[in-house]
Each structure stands twice: as structure tokens, then as C-alpha cells.
Amino acid sequence: MSEAGPGFRVPRSPRTRAAALVAVVVLAAAAVLLYDAVSRWAGHRAGSWRSRVAHQLATRHLDTGWVLGCAALVGLFGLWLCVLALSSGGRRWLVLRQAPGTVIDRAGVAALLETRALQLPMVAAARVRVGRRRARVTIHGSADLERARVVLAAELARLQLLSEPALRVRGRPAKHRPPMS
Known part of the structure; x- marks a missing residue:
């Protein structure tokens, strides 16, 4: 149905790159968690990163700069995704x-x-x-x-x-x- 010639590019919505970025991050995180869960199910020890994260979550206070900085970064990322979700796309x-x-x-x-x-x-x-x-x-x-x-x-x-x-x-x-x- 497309009669596009060489070098033709359909204009993309600004949401396309953001959606691809979120999909890649979520896919990578899911793959790491799935790998660790399957290895634990197969009888291996939990990953060292999982033990470190559990230890940090149990001992670190919520008012430290590191935790507040990460929370601010995640909040800005979420705000950016909300702005992209509410902005007009390329469908019009x-x-x-x-x-x-x-x-x-x-x-x-x-x-x-x-x-x-x-x-x-x-x-x-x-x-x-x-x-x-x-x-x-x-x-x-x-x-x-x-x-x-x-x-x-x-x-x-x-x-x-x-x-x-x-x-x-x-x-x-x-x-x-x-x-x-």
C-alpha cells in the first residue's frame, strides 16, 4: 500500500522514542528478574545483587541523599512520560x-x-x-x-x-x- 520512494521517512510522534526506551528498560529488568528467579528455582543461590539490594533496602534510611536523588530521578522520568502521554501524537x-x-x-x-x-x-x-x-x-x-x-x-x-x-x-x-x- 505504501508508494514511498527511496529516502522516504514517515514523520514519527515524539512518543515513539520514549515508548521504545521504556520498553527496552522494562524488558531488560524483566529478563534479569526472570533469570534470577529461574536460577533460584533450579536450586542455585540467589544472585549477589539481590542480596545486596535486600540489605540496602533494609538498612538505608529514606532521608539520605542517595535515596532522595534516585526518587527525584524516577519522579522526573515519570513526569516526562506523563507529558508525552498527554501530548498530541502523529495520528492527526x-x-x-x-x-x-x-x-x-x-x-x-x-x-x-x-x-x-x-x-x-x-x-x-x-x-x-x-x-x-x-x-x-x-x-x-x-x-x-x-x-x-x-x-x-x-x-x-x-x-x-x-x-x-x-x-x-x-x-x-x-x-x-x-x-x-
């Missing part, structure tokens, strides 16, 4: 085919499709929602839906998206509003 962007690294906002694509739909005859209103895989257009009025589908598909093709969303056009009757007195 659609990648364009014309130049490496160029993107367009999904809301911008929706606005373009809505403007084009409103230019069609017999369209009273249009509602457009663009996702990463689908573009859903609801036309209010008595417009020809097949012609609207062709025109909107041409508009999507004109944008030259790397992976063009599937277009779905539905029709609804226009809402009748009585004249104001």
Missing part, C-alpha cells in the same frame, strides 16, 4: 506522497472535502469526518450521491496522500426549517 497527520516528510492535518482534509461538497448543486449542508483509513461524508440535501462520490474522490486524489482513505458518501434529507415570522 496524513502523509503526502509529493515530498518526503510532508504531512497534512486530517481536519484540513475534512475542511477541503466539506468545501468541495458544499459546491455541489442541491447540497444544503455537509458533515465530513476523516480518519486514517476512512473518510465519511454525510450530505444533507437531494444531491446526486454518485456524482458527489466521484467529485470527492477526485478531490482526495488531487491531495496525493500516501495512503488514501476509503471514501464513504451518505445522503440525508435536508432539514426543513420554517420561515421566521
Whole structure:
């Protein structure tokens, strides 16, 4: 489905590197703990590091600089992960085919499709929602839906998206509003 040329890179969210870093750290810690647990289960002695950590946890006071520094470092790491979790990712962007690294906002694509739909005859209103895989257009009025589908598909093709969303056009009757007195 990807028609990317050589040297093409899809823009990544700032969360990607942080998620990879957390995954590597958690995987390494889990591997060390699993190795020690399996070796203990097989009848070997517990790792010396486990004895040292247990001894340090039992004897070290919580108000020492070393413990407070580690707690501050872990707290900053957690805050960084919270900021990344709440920041916007790359899901709102659609990648364009014309130049490496160029993107367009999904809301911008929706606005373009809505403007084009409103230019069609017999369209009273249009509602457009663009996702990463689908573009859903609801036309209010008595417009020809097949012609609207062709025109909107041409508009999507004109944008030259790397992976063009599937277009779905539905029709609804226009809402009748009585004249104001």
C-alpha cells in the first residue's frame, strides 16, 4: 500500500522514542528478574545483587541523599512520560506522497472535502469526518450521491496522500426549517 520512494521517512510522534526506551528498560529488568528467579528455582543461590539490594533496602534510611536523588530521578522520568502521554501524537497527520516528510492535518482534509461538497448543486449542508483509513461524508440535501462520490474522490486524489482513505458518501434529507415570522 505504501508508494514511498527511496529516502522516504514517515514523520514519527515524539512518543515513539520514549515508548521504545521504556520498553527496552522494562524488558531488560524483566529478563534479569526472570533469570534470577529461574536460577533460584533450579536450586542455585540467589544472585549477589539481590542480596545486596535486600540489605540496602533494609538498612538505608529514606532521608539520605542517595535515596532522595534516585526518587527525584524516577519522579522526573515519570513526569516526562506523563507529558508525552498527554501530548498530541502523529495520528492527526496524513502523509503526502509529493515530498518526503510532508504531512497534512486530517481536519484540513475534512475542511477541503466539506468545501468541495458544499459546491455541489442541491447540497444544503455537509458533515465530513476523516480518519486514517476512512473518510465519511454525510450530505444533507437531494444531491446526486454518485456524482458527489466521484467529485470527492477526485478531490482526495488531487491531495496525493500516501495512503488514501476509503471514501464513504451518505445522503440525508435536508432539514426543513420554517420561515421566521
